[in-house]
Each structure stands twice: as structure tokens, then as C-alpha cells.
Amino acid sequence: MLKQKLQQKLLQKLSPQQIQLIKLLEIPTYLLDQRIKKEMEENPALEEGRVEETEYGDEDESQGEETEVNVENTNEEISIDDYYEDDDIPDYRLQANNHSKDDRKTELPYSVGSTFHEFMHEQLVMRNLTKQEKTIAEYIIGNIDDDGYLRRDVESIVDDMALTAGIVVKDKELADVLKIVQTFDPAGVGATTLQECLILQLDRKLSASPKNSGLIIAKKLLKDYFEEFSKKHFDKIQSRLNLSQSQLKLAVDEVIKLNPKPGSAYSQTVSRSEQVIIPDFILENHDGQLVLSLNSQNVPDLHVSRTYHTMLENYASKNTHSHTEKEAITFVKQKLDSAKWFIDAIKQRINTLQTTMQSIIEYQHDYFLTGDEIKLKPMILKDIAERTGLDISTISRVANSKHIQTNFGIYPLKYFFSEGMQTDTGEEVSTREIKRILKQHIESESKKRPLTDERLAEILKEEGYLIARRTVAKYREQLGILVARLRKEV
Helix, strand or coil, rough: CCCCCCCCCCCCCCHHHHHHHHHHHHHCCHHHHHHHHHHHHHHHEEEEECCCCHHHHHHHCCCCCCCCEEEEEECCCCEEHHHCCCCCCCCHHCCCCCCCCCCCCCCCCCCCCCCCCHHHHHHHCCCCCCCHHHHHHHHHHHCCCCEEEECCCHHHHHHHHHHHHHCCCCCCHHCCCCCCCCCCCCCCCCCCCCHHHHHHHHHHHHHHHHCCHHHHHHHHHHHHHHHHCCCCHHHHHHHHHHHHHHHHHHHHHHHCCCCCCCCHHHHHHHHCCCCCCCEEEEEEEEECCCCCEEECCCCEEEEEHHHHHHHHHHHHCCCCCCHHHHHHHHHCCCCHHHHHHHHHHHCCCHHHHHHHHHHHHHHCHHHHHHHHHHHCCCCHHHHHHHHHCCCCHHHHHHHHCCCCCCCCEEEHHHHHCEEEEECCCCEEEEEEHHHHHHHHHHEEEECCCCCCHHHHHHHHHHHHCCCCHHHHHHHHCCCCCCHHHHHHHC
């Protein structure tokens, strides 16, 4: 049964102009020029360059106002806005587009030289093999990944060749061809495991220097004690192989020289999407005076087309309008409004970026004067939002993917945001300073007895930084530093 009832709701919706501003705020400088060009291609009412005063008078001052032309005649008053209420839907609004803005766009890599697999095929051509062996070798090379490993077992490849290529191959026959492929350059290619890859490289070195004691011990170490070596249990290896400290160090040094990903050295594919960092802000220090400027060298001056203004005025000056003319007026009005909104959004983007960055500089003034990380104060998005009067989400969009050029380097804006904690004296310090001190202690530790997370927590506590062991582990992981056991060296 249908029921009718009244319901009051409070809804908050973003206008198209607000959505446009949000998207522009997220765009870094190196993409803004592309975004403007795209808008100019889609909107003919948006033009590049300054308007000449001799030609258009004070157009720059009036272009921000909404264009609405009213014309009087004997019977009725015609307003351009009246055409928004017309029952007829303009033809251009009925046109379909097969591409959605949500469609996933992928960047296809392109080659700037011979690829790893091409390099393998070049070596295959030089080998004196039968037609059957070459076919098997080509299939093996096709299954080798970019790191140089054959991740599939022999039985699976044999089954694939029988099912897809109709070639019947025995396991031993394929294994023999695989051994031939493993003799190709780079050394270690075609291995199925990391252990096999390293041993193949050592065999190549041993064939050139068969009496090298370091290589002999290194091969035995990898062949019989690979798990202990990967976990850096050097004391256990030393006692079981009855090695001196110097012998063990010599063998470990030989293993360290090996390449765990032999194919990566020949990977010469790059992506078109790779971009050089272009700073969004430039900060200069003039004798203690910090001067901020927005990097807008690639952003053109924009204005609303005078031609479209004139076109709208000419249409509106007529007493009567045909259906086609009404559609033209609606189209022109829409493009003029869209151009004005886009120009306003660009201006608001500039103001928001400058306001936000200026507040960050004022908050971290001592740091930007010297570049000394010790003077970097704890700062979160809320601190800048309160200073600027902007929403936290707006500050987050400004800080995302933006960079600033200073006298001591180019930094992402996110670099200056960090949480804070209090020392035993009550002083508030940035977690970035704690990470710096933590990194210094790890770099200066004895690699034979690396500092554990618990010991690092005790050292920091002695220096006045009261943090738990699990917090030390979190900061260490954020710095990309391994645990103490894996930092151990001979």
C-alpha cells in the first residue's frame, strides 16, 4: 500500500564550481598546464593571453561578472536565463560519449633499447642447437621474468608446450635445454630460486678462478647453509665449517658482490608517466627575509572570449529566435559561465596555495631560515587549518603531491608535517627529530653486535626521549631499516 508523508532533510551538496576547485587544488604544477590546455580544447569561450585594453577596454575587470543581456520589445522582455527553462533539450546535450571519466587510463611502457628478453634471444641465435632445442629454449626464455628467474617448474612448462603448442617434450630434455639457457649472460639467469641464482653466478666466477678460496667457501656456504646465511647466523656457520673470522668474511664479501636479480640490469624499459619533480613553490632567503613565490611559469593568462560575448549580445538583440538560435544561446551562455568559473577556480587555487604555504613557513620559520632539521617543530594538518581558517581536507589536498624549492633542496610539503611528543623536561619535539637521532645511533653501531630495538629505546630514554620499544620498531620500519639480526655483519 502506498503511503504519502512529509519528511524534512538537511543535505549538503557540492556545487560544480566547488568540485572543480577541489580537483584543481589536488593537481601539482607540472599537471596544471595540461589541465588548462584540456579545458581550452573543450571550451572555446576560454582563451589564452591578456586582453588588449586598446581592443576591448576594461574587459579584464568585467569578465568576472555574469553575462546576462536583456532586450526589450513591444510585447515581452527576453532574458537569456529564460532559455534554461525551455522544454526543448538542445541537441548537443543528447550526444553520447563512449568514454567515461572513470575509465582507467594506463601508461604503456616503451623501450629505449634492447630489452632483457631480446638480449636473451640474441644469444640463442648464436648457439648451435637443433630446431627442437631452439623451440624449447624460446619457450623457456618466454617464461623467464624481468628479474631473470624461471618461476615455473619444469613439469608445468612441459604440460603447457603439449597443450598450447602441440610439442611433446620430456622432462629431461627440457631440463637439459634449461641448463644451456642458464649459461647465457647475465650470470644467474634462468634460475628457479635465489639460492640457485647465486650459485650459478659463483660457478661462473669459479670457472675463471678455480683456486679462489673465497669463492670455494662461498659456494659451500650457499649450497649447505643457505638458510643460516639468509638469517645471518654467522657464528653457527663459522663453527660448523670450522672457519676463521677472516675466511668467513672473505666468503660473505664474495656473496654480497652477486646480483640477486640478474635480469634487472638489462631492463631498459621506462614509463612515459615518469616525471621530473617541478616545485610548486619557490622560497628564497634574502638576508634573513623569506620570500615565497608560486611557480606559475607554465600557467598561461586566461580570459573569457570577447567573440562569444559579442555573439551572445547579437543573439539577444533580436526580437524573435528560432529553435536553432535558442540552442545556440544556451550553448554560448553555458560556455561563458564555464570559462568564468574555471578562471575563478584558478585564481582561488592560487590564493589557497599561497595562504597555506605562507602559514607553513610562518609556523616553521626557524627551520626555513637554516634548514636545520632539529628546528622542525611538530605540525599537523589541524595546526595549519586553524591558522588559515580553511578546512583540514583543503590543507590535505594542498599538501598532497606539492613540492617547495628552498636554498637547501626540494622537499614535498608532507615532509614538514609530523607528530610531536614531550621529552622528560616537558619540551615538545618532532617525531622527525627522534627518527634522525635513531638513525644516527644505528649508523654508528657496531655491525658485529647491532643495537636491538629494546636497547635503542633505553638509549633514547637516557637522552630524554621517553618512547616504548614498539614505537622504536615503528620508527625504524618507517626509516626502512632492518631489525638488528639482519643488520649483523661479519
